[in-house]
Amino acid sequence: MDNTLTQITLSNGLKILLKEIHTAPIISSWLWYRVGSRDEVQGRTGVSHWVEHMQFKGTPQFPANVLDKAISREGGTWNAMTYLDWTAYYETMPADKIDLAFRLESDRMLNSRFDESEVASERTVIISEREGNENEPLFLLGEAIQQTAFRIHPYHHEVIGDMADLHTMTRDDLYNHYRVFYVPNNAIMAVAGDFDTNSMLARLKELFDPIPAGNEPARLARQEPTQNGEVRLSVEGPGATSYVQVCYRFPAASHPDFFALSVLDSLLAGPSNLNMFSGGISNKTSRLYRALVDKELAVSVHGGAQATIDPFLYTITMTIHPKRKPEEALAILDKEIQRIKEEKVTKEEIARAIKQARALFAYGSENITNQAFWLGYAEMFANYEWFQTYLDKLSKVTAKDIQHVANEYFKPQSRVVGTYVPQRGEA
């Protein structure tokens, strides 16, 4: 494969990562901003996500409704996403059309309008988005757990924001947030696909170099204190099915323990798939599936870690078997956690986790959009080298490391256990 990687930072602070991939006449472009729900205070929760929506509402050069049509007309696909730590905008387009994406992104880094009327109509769209989320038991449970796990740190609220704030935030709240965080020195442009690096770089410089650098955005620095005791909570709602989520505190993705924890996650609950554009694999021979689903305490179990800047949560989600009680499933889960702390895992189990990771990487690399995603995504919580050396680091994990991290991070006194208690009949 002919993959050239180039990294460069413009004088205004915009970091550019380019990776040539000549397997198909496609280019995928990702613009990442270091802003997410971690940058929001009470009263303005959800502002980052709402700003992301407003970025589709037009600039003087590309009015609302012109942008999306222009991309579609050229056969492109585009979207944006807001998360705890970042906001990303991407376009994947036929290679000869990608310039449109660059013109749009360089324009809306600076010139979005944030019209009052557009803010008003987007307010109800986002409220509707949140109402759709609230239809889901796992959203309701997850939100309750998150706000319990983080009292101080801004990871305490959902990315979409609290309903109260969605009703009251103003146009100026949104616009100010945009002006503070949408500056080139707070952004990364990552492009992968069928291009020549020199001419690509020249074009990006032409468009992005004139954008002035801004002040370095101030960050909230409220560290979550140590949790000294298990917290249990319940959420009631419609349905006939119970769910239990057990959340342990995990380190930042850049922490060396993250890799041993990834292997541990694989053994416990099946490998988490970090690719955004490529599905994962089943987990039917993971320890938790065997102990919980095979033994009919749950009908499904999943585990997931997130790669974040600050310590976040590892979440185990169990859908409880209709004939069982949540506490019974939790007791079995605890036994399995205890076992992994006490008994060393085998070399074969570790080798298996590494092979699984290798396969997931291969699936992800079929897809140019996914490769471009990784270029910038890894930069949001570490750097691209994190991604490049991921498999190597996994392969260095030992049984001793796993036992160590199991004892260090799977502590009952720092977990939150949430139960969704359905308020309607039997299944």
Place this chain on the structure above:
Amino acid sequence: MDKHNSALPGPDDIHREVLPNGITVVTRSNFNSPSVVATGYFDAGALFDPDEKLGLADFVTSALMRGTKKRTFDKIYGELESVGASLGFSSGVHKSGFNGRSLVEDLPLLLNLLSEALTQPAFPKTEVEKLRAQLLTGLAIRAEDTSDMASMTFDEILFKGHPYSRPEDGHPDTVRKITRDDLVKFHREHYGPRGMVIAVVGAVKAEEAVRQVKRAFGGWQVKSQKEASELPALKHLKKTVSKHHRIAGKSQSDLVIGTNGPMRRDPEFMSAMLGNNILGQFGMMGRIGDVVRERSGLAYYAYSSLSAGIGPGSWEVNAGVNPQNVKKASDLIMTELTHFVEDGVTAEELADSKANFIGRLPLSMESNGGVANALLNIERHNLGLDYYHRYADLVNEVTREDVLNTARKFIDPDKLAIAVAGP
């Protein structure tokens, strides 16, 4: 568009071969990543389900990997998951399907497990019961899902008296009635090589892929494989029929408004697709998205879709709205549908959608899975190996009159099915 665009599969790089037992193998190589997919379908869909045991075909596909004559459930998944491979089955109305992928070094293992699951499932009693509890939980979750229930209610109205009115995953009472013997019998009568298609796409040469498929499936013979019976004719709605399925305690209602659409093989297919794109897809969900989301702020999602398959599918608009806004959103959607059949589309809209269809085609084939789906699409609807090379011409020949005539043929704003699920 360049007709020899290397991103698009065509006669020069698709290999197609029919094995003596009737299995069709289609392959295309891609050596850019050391992975491979093996995906396909076979003639054992929910059409064969008796009403009182609806969900049978789905139950069978779900049970195929729960144990074979050679391996236990745990052993099957142990082998797959140990190498990071995946394999799953699903059922549709006409066909059931499978979807597997692995590193290319593990393709023989993947095909071997696929073959065992399809040809020698054991349906172990304890596993069948475990699975039944999982399926019933799935149905309990479905009953609380406004989107699923709105779609189900819509199908019941639109396809009343037709097999398409039935959900493939059945109902709790029908799934409870299915016995292990039913699974064994269904498998014996309906599973076989005739009508099966398998696409292998990835880092493997065509002849090697075919050789491996032959080794896994070449010996499969089934004499008694039953033929599907003819689909009964559709009874079209004589007036608009609305139904509200109540689900208490939800903060959002789902709304489906629509009618019958074309079959995939109908001559109107492409003009319906382009018309639908303008109606509820293009840009931010087309005209429907523009009116319901962008201008009125009533919904996060509001779009239209067309499901043209072997039989006549639906042409429908879906939206998720606050329960208080159901009427407002329905009225806006009905107005758009009327405008669509009365005035058709503009030249600019049609040109935009054509460019969109042609331009996005290579993007849909970024991954092995995307290419494999394209090959199966060709095979399922007999489109010809050069279909994706001819695609731009097929799109470009559609006129505004075609779109208008197609809209009028299928959509009558006075004869719609309207389903709502929510409080």
